[in-house]
Amino acid sequence: MMHLSLEERLALLSDDPSLMEPEQFCKRADALDKLDIWLAEPDAQPQWLEDATRLRGTLEAVNVALYNSIREAVQSGTTPAALLQQILKLAGEGAIENPTPGLSFDPLDDLLSGILQMEEPKASPAPLEPEMVFYQPTPARHLLRLIVSGTIQPDDVFIDVGSGLGHVPLLVTMLTGARSIGVELEPVYVAMAQQCARNLHLHKATFVQADARTAYLSQGTFFYLYTPFTGSLLADVLERIHTQAMNRQIKIATLGPCTAILAEQPWLAALTSPPENGRITVFESIQLN
Ligand SMILES: C[S@@+](CC[C@H](N)C(=O)[O-])C[C@H]1O[C@@H](n2cnc3c(N)ncnc32)[C@H](O)[C@@H]1O
Incomplete structure (x- = not known):
């Protein structure tokens, strides 16, 4: 050219x-x-x-x-399977099976935010405590790969811990049919995610304003953490999720630096070996005797 x-x-x-x-x-x-x-x-x-x-x-x-x-x-009310097929066709071959590692964005993010019609928050978020990580969305290609992998079942309750503007729970419900819950500290983000769910009639995607250290997690069967916090805060919340895993088998998907911390937990086994760097890794809980 x-x-x-x-x-x-x-x-x-x-x-x-x-x-x-x-x-x-x-x-x-x-x-x-x-x-x-x-x-x-x-x-x-x-x-x-x-x-x-x-x-x-x-x-x-x-x-x-x-x-x-x-x-x-x-x-x-088009079925999740039909919507997923349409989006995969638009994404083009290879974009999902072998997504570019890393946290950069591409046209697929434009497609999904165009569908969700997420707006930029008008008010500034409140300052976060040390160890809490500011909002950054999961790149769409990684999330779609998780959805296509079939590890989230329609009868799962998917909890995004630190859900930001909510596009992960919204897309999980839209494309798998599973119930999803976004837990987010920042009220402005929660209100925007709730509005988006209402506008799309996605009644199985709900959002609660709560601190993950005290939020109700007992319904979750599939947790998602795009490194919402680090250090002792991450350790505290992981221990809360571990308590849930004592009652039932759960899965946890992670993205970013928290993946390495989850990989060290004796009660979790990564479904991909070694845990992936720059892409989503899925862990499942194992019962320790
Ligand atoms: C890296 S963003 C991830 C956003 C979303 N999960 C995604 O993948 O697109 C981390 C989010 O965690 C939220 N967060 C940080 N500390 C939190 C806490 N203690 N309880 C709930 N949410 C928290 C932040 O406000 C931010 O929206």
Whole structure:
């Protein structure tokens, strides 16, 4: 592409009718990325800028229509399996089976936040205590890989410990049918997650404002920790979850630095060996005699 002028590059995109097909989400994401880069070029002419900006708006409008059609499917009770198939098709081959390790984001995050229509919180979150980790969402590719793996069963009760804006419980319920509970300290995040669940009619996804050190965890069969805290706080909450594991077998999925701490627990066995770095690892509890 280096040898093509801006006009020629834009013409290539403008003349590609497949970009308007809703299911070509990845291709459109790639085109939108290119447009963003080209639009920043200093020598672009006013007419070219106008045409490129118009094309960008047209492609974004196709995405918005796609997000809205999936939202309508969720609201009208389309089965989790059918929704998952649709999203996997849009994500493109390989994106889920072998996701890029690490905590960076990609177009799949745009797709899922477009479906959830999560807004940025208007109020600033309250300052956190030492050892508590600020909000950062799980990258969508890792979460979808967990969902596709089938380790979350429809009869599980999934608890996201430190659920932030709630996209993990919302997507788990939407795409597996399992009941999910988000436990989050920050009330602004909890209110936004509850609103999102109401808007999508996802009544099996609920959110409670609570400190994980004292929150009610007895219903959980599948816990998720994207390193919500560290140090002694993590140790305290893990001990609370361990107490639950004495009554029944549970699973715990982790992402980030807390994975190494869970891997050291004698009452947990990782389902992948060695525990994965930069992706979600699933552990299951074992009974110690
Ligand atoms: C790294 S974010 C993970 C967000 C979400 N689970 C996800 O994966 O997208 C950690 C979250 O834990 C919350 N948190 C930190 N300490 C907490 C505590 N003691 N009780 C409940 N939530 C807490 C933070 O407010 C933040 O939203």
